[in-house]
Amino acid sequence: MDMTKVSSLTDNQAAGILPMAVQNYLGEVKSIEKLPNLFEDSTHAIWRLQTQDHCYALKKCPAHLHEIKTAVFWRGVRHLWGLDLPNQLGDFAEVYAFLSTYSGLQVPPLIMAQSSDGIHEGWLLNRWMPGLEIKAASPKLIAQLANHLASLHSQTQPYFGSLMGEQFPLSTFGNKVLETLELIASTQSSSLKLTNDEVKSLQNWCPQVSVPVMLDLRWDQFLQSQQGDLTTLVDCDAFVWAPRELVLIQVYKLILAEDMKYFNPVYFQETLETDFIEAPLGTALLKLFESMNCFG
Structure with a gap:
């Protein structure tokens, strides 16, 4: 570099x-x-x-x-x-x-x-931590990322907010997403508009549990060893408590569909819930991530 x-x-x-x-x-x-x-x-x-x-x-x-x-x-x-x-x-x-x-x-x-x-x-x-940048995700790295996320998400709570700050009722999360998208739209020349179904899905959403979520989850936030093992989480700035459904969106964007076979058995113990990804709530959350430039 x-x-x-x-x-x-x-x-x-x-x-x-x-x-x-x-x-x-x-x-x-x-x-x-x-x-x-x-x-x-x-x-x-x-x-x-x-x-x-x-x-x-x-x-x-x-x-x-x-x-x-x-x-x-x-x-x-x-x-x-x-x-x-x-x-x-x-x-x-x-x-x-x-x-x-x-x-x-x-x-x-x-x-x-x-x-x-x-x-x-x-x-x-x-x-400063030793390690190598990740240029491409191997099956081993994908499985180890799944293990990292599974370990983090063993910790849950019924509120959302920053890891060390004020916490808010999960029942308000959907409407807070709508407010945030409106705020971003007011400051950006181009923004992603929600369909009526997406708006309704957020208004009616009542998540049950929050997990620690790294909002800018990308491979450049980690280091690997010479042997190709995932070793280090480098960037810890943007961790929050958020509904687990946001993790599905992140994984959908980060990992190719053909590579999910290395992730699912470790994290989900089941097939990725693609029905959610393609439903109005999933597409609304994807627009939130994209509006915030979470994917770089």
């Missing part, structure tokens, strides 16, 4: 990139590399920091993230799930502890975190 590299740092250069708490913790930083944005609407800056003994990742989140025109994903996340990322990053130790316990994968150790004060960026400092 190409990176912008800053070497032989002066104190002034480091001060312009590193928060004071990070400088104090790390001491002398040998080099800093800025990772390129993966997508046109990427909003965070990620830096690779090398000290004498260790390597770290610093992720910086704009203070006014939700006002950025391209940040439709985070506007939707805040409106629907109450996750106000820059202002809640200081509380993410709870998120990392939860995911470390239940994900079945390695999670980058969180060293320290700071919420935005409304002016300066919020940020996370993690240990």
